[in-house]
Amino acid sequence: MQYTRETAINRLLESYRAYFNITMFEGEQYPLTAICEFFEHSEKYVISRQASLWAANCEEFVYLFNMEQLSCEEFERCRDFAWEDGQKRANIGPGHMYTYVTPIFICDSCREDAKAALRKSRLYKSFRFSLHGWIDFHTAVFEVEKGQITTNRSGKCVEKILKNVLFNQKKRRRFL
Template structure:
Protein backbone atom coordinates (compact mmCIF):
# COMPACT_ATOMS: atom_id res chain seq x y z
CA UNK A 1 0.00 0.00 0.00
CA UNK A 2 1.73 3.13 -1.23
CA UNK A 3 1.22 6.58 0.31
CA UNK A 4 1.52 9.90 -1.45
CA UNK A 5 3.43 12.87 -0.02
CA UNK A 6 0.18 14.64 0.81
CA UNK A 7 -1.15 11.58 2.63
CA UNK A 8 2.06 11.25 4.66
CA UNK A 9 1.93 14.94 5.59
CA UNK A 10 -1.72 14.58 6.60
CA UNK A 11 -1.00 11.51 8.77
CA UNK A 12 1.88 13.28 10.50
CA UNK A 13 -0.19 16.37 11.23
CA UNK A 14 -3.05 14.21 12.55
CA UNK A 15 -0.69 12.45 14.93
CA UNK A 16 0.95 15.70 16.08
CA UNK A 17 -2.23 17.70 16.70
CA UNK A 18 -2.84 16.22 20.15
CA UNK A 19 0.48 17.40 21.57
CA UNK A 20 1.69 20.26 19.39
CA UNK A 21 0.54 23.77 18.52
CA UNK A 22 0.41 23.58 14.73
CA UNK A 23 0.70 26.44 12.27
CA UNK A 24 -0.18 25.33 8.73
CA UNK A 25 1.21 27.18 5.71
CA UNK A 26 -1.09 26.94 2.68
CA UNK A 27 1.22 28.49 0.08
CA UNK A 28 1.64 25.82 -2.60
CA UNK A 29 4.92 27.41 -3.76
CA UNK A 30 6.65 26.94 -0.40
CA UNK A 31 7.92 23.53 0.71
CA UNK A 32 7.27 24.37 4.40
CA UNK A 33 3.82 22.92 5.10
CA UNK A 34 3.63 23.26 8.89
CA UNK A 35 5.42 24.36 12.03
CA UNK A 36 4.60 22.28 15.12
CA UNK A 37 5.55 23.69 18.54
CA UNK A 38 5.67 21.73 21.80
CA UNK A 39 6.39 23.23 25.24
CA UNK A 40 6.66 21.55 28.62
CA UNK A 41 7.71 22.72 32.07
CA UNK A 42 8.33 21.02 35.40
CA UNK A 43 9.36 22.48 38.73
CA UNK A 44 9.91 21.50 42.32
CA UNK A 45 9.33 23.86 45.21
CA UNK A 46 9.19 23.72 49.00
CA UNK A 47 6.33 25.15 51.12
CA UNK A 48 5.36 27.79 48.53
CA UNK A 49 6.07 28.55 44.89
CA UNK A 50 8.45 31.32 45.95
CA UNK A 51 10.93 28.74 47.26
CA UNK A 52 11.71 27.09 43.94
CA UNK A 53 14.26 24.24 44.08
CA UNK A 54 14.53 23.65 40.34
CA UNK A 55 12.79 24.34 37.05
CA UNK A 56 13.12 22.37 33.81
CA UNK A 57 11.60 23.70 30.60
CA UNK A 58 11.73 21.86 27.32
CA UNK A 59 10.57 22.67 23.82
CA UNK A 60 10.51 21.12 20.37
CA UNK A 61 9.93 22.71 17.00
CA UNK A 62 9.05 20.44 14.07
CA UNK A 63 9.39 21.96 10.61
CA UNK A 64 7.42 19.81 8.16
CA UNK A 65 8.70 20.18 4.58
CA UNK A 66 7.13 18.55 1.52
CA UNK A 67 8.88 18.30 -1.85
CA UNK A 68 9.12 15.93 -4.83
CA UNK A 69 12.87 15.27 -4.55
CA UNK A 70 15.17 16.11 -1.65
CA UNK A 71 18.44 17.37 -3.10
CA UNK A 72 21.63 18.36 -1.33
CA UNK A 73 20.98 22.05 -1.98
CA UNK A 74 17.39 21.89 -0.68
CA UNK A 75 18.54 19.97 2.39
CA UNK A 76 21.23 22.54 3.26
CA UNK A 77 18.90 25.49 2.62
CA UNK A 78 15.99 24.20 4.71
CA UNK A 79 18.22 22.92 7.51
CA UNK A 80 19.77 26.39 7.88
CA UNK A 81 16.30 27.99 7.73
CA UNK A 82 14.93 25.63 10.41
CA UNK A 83 17.94 26.19 12.70
CA UNK A 84 17.68 29.97 12.42
CA UNK A 85 13.91 30.06 12.99
CA UNK A 86 14.09 27.48 15.79
CA UNK A 87 16.73 29.45 17.67
CA UNK A 88 14.58 32.58 17.40
CA UNK A 89 11.61 30.68 18.87
CA UNK A 90 13.65 29.07 21.69
CA UNK A 91 13.41 30.46 25.21
CA UNK A 92 17.02 30.08 26.38
CA UNK A 93 17.77 31.12 29.93
CA UNK A 94 17.47 30.06 33.53
CA UNK A 95 15.37 26.93 33.83
CA UNK A 96 15.78 25.94 30.16
CA UNK A 97 16.69 22.28 29.82
CA UNK A 98 16.44 21.37 26.12
CA UNK A 99 15.33 22.53 22.71
CA UNK A 100 14.89 20.11 19.82
CA UNK A 101 14.78 21.58 16.32
CA UNK A 102 13.35 18.89 14.06
CA UNK A 103 13.11 19.35 10.29
CA UNK A 104 11.08 16.49 8.77
CA UNK A 105 11.34 16.16 4.99
CA UNK A 106 8.48 14.38 3.20
CA UNK A 107 9.46 13.59 -0.37
CA UNK A 108 8.84 11.12 -3.18
CA UNK A 109 12.54 10.33 -3.42
CA UNK A 110 15.82 11.49 -1.98
CA UNK A 111 19.17 11.89 -3.72
CA UNK A 112 21.83 9.60 -2.23
CA UNK A 113 24.11 12.54 -1.40
CA UNK A 114 21.32 14.37 0.46
CA UNK A 115 20.47 11.19 2.37
CA UNK A 116 24.13 10.71 3.37
CA UNK A 117 24.36 14.33 4.54
CA UNK A 118 21.16 13.97 6.56
CA UNK A 119 22.33 10.78 8.26
CA UNK A 120 25.74 12.25 9.14
CA UNK A 121 24.45 15.65 10.26
CA UNK A 122 25.13 16.33 13.93
CA UNK A 123 24.26 19.68 15.46
CA UNK A 124 24.46 20.07 19.24
CA UNK A 125 24.86 23.31 21.15
CA UNK A 126 25.08 23.99 24.87
CA UNK A 127 24.19 27.27 26.51
CA UNK A 128 26.30 28.67 29.35
CA UNK A 129 28.19 25.38 29.83
CA UNK A 130 24.84 23.51 29.95
CA UNK A 131 23.58 25.55 32.91
CA UNK A 132 20.99 26.98 30.51
CA UNK A 133 20.41 23.68 28.70
CA UNK A 134 21.18 22.45 25.23
CA UNK A 135 19.87 22.32 21.68
CA UNK A 136 19.86 19.34 19.32
CA UNK A 137 18.87 19.14 15.67
CA UNK A 138 16.95 15.94 14.96
CA UNK A 139 16.42 15.16 11.27
CA UNK A 140 14.11 12.77 9.44
CA UNK A 141 13.22 12.08 5.83
CA UNK A 142 10.10 10.13 4.82
CA UNK A 143 10.29 8.78 1.27
CA UNK A 144 6.87 8.03 -0.21
CA UNK A 145 8.05 5.99 -3.20
CA UNK A 146 10.18 3.61 -1.13
CA UNK A 147 8.05 3.84 2.02
CA UNK A 148 11.22 4.40 4.00
CA UNK A 149 12.21 6.61 6.91
CA UNK A 150 15.78 7.72 7.58
CA UNK A 151 17.10 9.87 10.44
CA UNK A 152 20.32 11.27 11.80
CA UNK A 153 21.76 9.94 15.06
CA UNK A 154 19.85 12.42 17.23
CA UNK A 155 16.60 11.57 15.43
CA UNK A 156 16.74 7.80 15.86
CA UNK A 157 14.25 8.03 18.71
CA UNK A 158 11.64 9.24 16.16
CA UNK A 159 12.20 6.55 13.53
CA UNK A 160 10.07 3.79 15.03
CA UNK A 161 7.11 6.09 15.65
CA UNK A 162 7.32 7.62 12.17
CA UNK A 163 7.27 4.16 10.58
CA UNK A 164 4.32 3.12 12.75
CA UNK A 165 2.34 6.27 11.96
CA UNK A 166 3.07 6.30 8.24
CA UNK A 167 3.36 2.77 6.99
CA UNK A 168 1.30 0.48 9.24
Protein backbone atom coordinates in the same frame (compact mmCIF):
# COMPACT_ATOMS: atom_id res chain seq x y z
CA MET B 1 -0.32 1.17 3.71
CA GLN B 2 0.76 3.05 0.58
CA TYR B 3 0.93 6.79 1.14
CA THR B 4 0.99 9.91 -0.94
CA ARG B 5 2.90 12.88 0.42
CA GLU B 6 -0.34 14.62 1.40
CA THR B 7 -1.80 11.63 3.25
CA ALA B 8 1.49 11.08 5.12
CA ILE B 9 1.60 14.74 6.17
CA ASN B 10 -2.06 14.68 7.22
CA ARG B 11 -1.47 11.58 9.33
CA LEU B 12 1.56 13.17 11.01
CA LEU B 13 -0.32 16.40 11.68
CA GLU B 14 -3.22 14.44 13.14
CA SER B 15 -0.88 12.72 15.60
CA TYR B 16 0.96 15.95 16.52
CA ARG B 17 -2.26 17.95 16.95
CA ALA B 18 -2.89 16.68 20.51
CA TYR B 19 0.41 17.95 21.95
CA PHE B 20 1.78 20.57 19.54
CA ASN B 21 0.71 24.04 18.41
CA ILE B 22 0.55 23.80 14.61
CA THR B 23 1.04 26.67 12.16
CA MET B 24 0.27 25.86 8.52
CA PHE B 25 2.14 27.48 5.60
CA GLU B 26 1.39 27.78 1.89
CA GLY B 27 3.26 29.38 -0.98
CA GLU B 28 6.36 30.35 0.99
CA GLN B 29 9.87 30.37 -0.49
CA TYR B 30 10.59 27.05 1.26
CA PRO B 31 8.54 23.88 0.64
CA LEU B 32 7.35 24.20 4.23
CA THR B 33 3.92 22.77 5.05
CA ALA B 34 3.75 23.29 8.82
CA ILE B 35 5.66 24.18 11.97
CA CYS B 36 4.67 22.26 15.09
CA GLU B 37 5.68 23.76 18.44
CA PHE B 38 5.78 21.91 21.77
CA PHE B 39 6.44 23.58 25.13
CA GLU B 40 6.71 21.88 28.51
CA HIS B 41 7.37 23.37 31.94
CA SER B 42 8.20 21.09 34.87
CA GLU B 43 9.02 22.06 38.41
CA LYS B 44 9.34 20.62 41.87
CA TYR B 45 8.57 22.60 44.99
CA VAL B 46 8.28 22.08 48.74
CA ILE B 47 5.07 22.99 50.59
CA SER B 48 4.28 26.02 48.38
CA ARG B 49 5.14 27.19 44.89
CA GLN B 50 7.35 29.93 46.29
CA ALA B 51 9.78 27.29 47.61
CA SER B 52 10.79 25.91 44.24
CA LEU B 53 13.54 23.27 44.22
CA TRP B 54 14.01 23.22 40.45
CA ALA B 55 12.29 24.14 37.20
CA ALA B 56 12.90 23.00 33.62
CA ASN B 57 11.56 24.23 30.30
CA CYS B 58 11.64 21.89 27.31
CA GLU B 59 10.78 22.80 23.72
CA GLU B 60 10.59 21.09 20.35
CA PHE B 61 10.05 22.64 16.94
CA VAL B 62 9.08 20.26 14.12
CA TYR B 63 9.28 21.55 10.54
CA LEU B 64 7.37 19.50 7.95
CA PHE B 65 8.72 19.93 4.42
CA ASN B 66 6.85 18.55 1.40
CA MET B 67 8.69 18.06 -1.94
CA GLU B 68 8.88 15.72 -4.90
CA GLN B 69 12.59 14.97 -4.72
CA LEU B 70 15.03 15.93 -1.99
CA SER B 71 18.38 17.08 -3.38
CA CYS B 72 21.46 17.89 -1.34
CA GLU B 73 21.17 21.63 -2.09
CA GLU B 74 17.49 21.68 -1.06
CA PHE B 75 18.27 19.74 2.11
CA GLU B 76 21.04 22.17 3.10
CA ARG B 77 18.84 25.19 2.40
CA CYS B 78 15.92 23.82 4.46
CA ARG B 79 18.28 22.58 7.21
CA ASP B 80 19.82 26.04 7.60
CA PHE B 81 16.37 27.67 7.64
CA ALA B 82 15.06 25.30 10.34
CA TRP B 83 18.20 25.67 12.48
CA GLU B 84 18.15 29.49 12.34
CA ASP B 85 14.40 29.71 12.91
CA GLY B 86 14.55 27.19 15.77
CA GLN B 87 17.26 29.22 17.52
CA LYS B 88 15.12 32.36 17.20
CA ARG B 89 12.08 30.60 18.68
CA ALA B 90 13.97 29.03 21.61
CA ASN B 91 13.54 30.65 25.02
CA ILE B 92 17.09 30.41 26.32
CA GLY B 93 17.81 31.41 29.90
CA PRO B 94 17.61 30.15 33.46
CA GLY B 95 15.35 27.12 33.65
CA HIS B 96 15.82 26.19 29.99
CA MET B 97 16.72 22.52 29.70
CA TYR B 98 16.66 21.65 26.00
CA THR B 99 15.27 22.57 22.62
CA TYR B 100 14.99 20.10 19.75
CA VAL B 101 14.89 21.43 16.19
CA THR B 102 13.42 18.69 13.99
CA PRO B 103 12.94 19.13 10.24
CA ILE B 104 11.07 16.20 8.67
CA PHE B 105 11.16 15.87 4.89
CA ILE B 106 8.26 14.07 3.20
CA CYS B 107 9.22 13.37 -0.42
CA ASP B 108 8.54 10.95 -3.24
CA SER B 109 12.25 10.20 -3.66
CA CYS B 110 15.55 11.27 -2.17
CA ARG B 111 18.92 11.49 -3.91
CA GLU B 112 21.80 9.56 -2.37
CA ASP B 113 23.90 12.68 -1.79
CA ALA B 114 21.01 14.22 0.16
CA LYS B 115 20.72 11.07 2.31
CA ALA B 116 24.46 11.17 3.00
CA ALA B 117 24.29 14.84 3.99
CA LEU B 118 21.26 14.14 6.20
CA ARG B 119 23.00 11.25 7.98
CA LYS B 120 26.13 13.36 8.60
CA SER B 121 24.28 16.46 9.83
CA ARG B 122 25.06 17.21 13.44
CA LEU B 123 24.16 20.57 14.87
CA TYR B 124 24.37 21.15 18.60
CA LYS B 125 24.78 24.22 20.75
CA SER B 126 24.99 24.54 24.53
CA PHE B 127 24.46 27.70 26.55
CA ARG B 128 26.67 28.65 29.50
CA PHE B 129 28.24 25.20 29.68
CA SER B 130 24.74 23.65 29.56
CA LEU B 131 23.60 25.52 32.68
CA HIS B 132 21.05 27.27 30.45
CA GLY B 133 20.38 24.15 28.39
CA TRP B 134 21.16 23.15 24.84
CA ILE B 135 19.75 22.91 21.32
CA ASP B 136 19.99 19.64 19.41
CA PHE B 137 19.18 18.97 15.75
CA HIS B 138 17.13 15.87 14.83
CA THR B 139 16.20 15.29 11.20
CA ALA B 140 14.47 12.63 9.12
CA VAL B 141 13.32 11.98 5.58
CA PHE B 142 10.38 9.75 4.64
CA GLU B 143 10.52 8.50 1.05
CA VAL B 144 6.92 7.79 0.10
CA GLU B 145 7.69 5.61 -2.95
CA LYS B 146 9.97 3.25 -0.99
CA GLY B 147 8.27 3.61 2.39
CA GLN B 148 11.73 4.20 3.86
CA ILE B 149 12.80 6.47 6.73
CA THR B 150 16.35 7.84 7.02
CA THR B 151 17.61 9.89 9.98
CA ASN B 152 20.74 11.43 11.39
CA ARG B 153 22.24 9.96 14.55
CA SER B 154 20.31 12.28 16.86
CA GLY B 155 17.09 11.60 14.96
CA LYS B 156 16.66 7.94 15.93
CA CYS B 157 13.85 8.95 18.29
CA VAL B 158 12.10 10.67 15.36
CA GLU B 159 12.37 7.43 13.37
CA LYS B 160 10.53 5.55 16.13
CA ILE B 161 7.76 8.16 16.15
CA LEU B 162 7.41 8.13 12.34
CA LYS B 163 7.27 4.32 12.25
CA ASN B 164 4.66 4.28 14.99
CA VAL B 165 2.47 6.91 13.33
CA LEU B 166 2.84 5.88 9.68
CA PHE B 167 3.17 2.10 9.86
CA ASN B 168 1.22 1.12 12.97
CA GLN B 169 -1.97 -0.40 11.56
CA LYS B 170 -3.72 -1.02 14.87
CA LYS B 171 -6.98 0.78 15.38
CA ARG B 172 -6.61 3.48 17.98
CA ARG B 173 -9.34 4.11 20.49
CA ARG B 174 -10.35 7.66 21.06
CA PHE B 175 -11.69 8.66 24.42
CA LEU B 176 -13.82 11.75 24.56
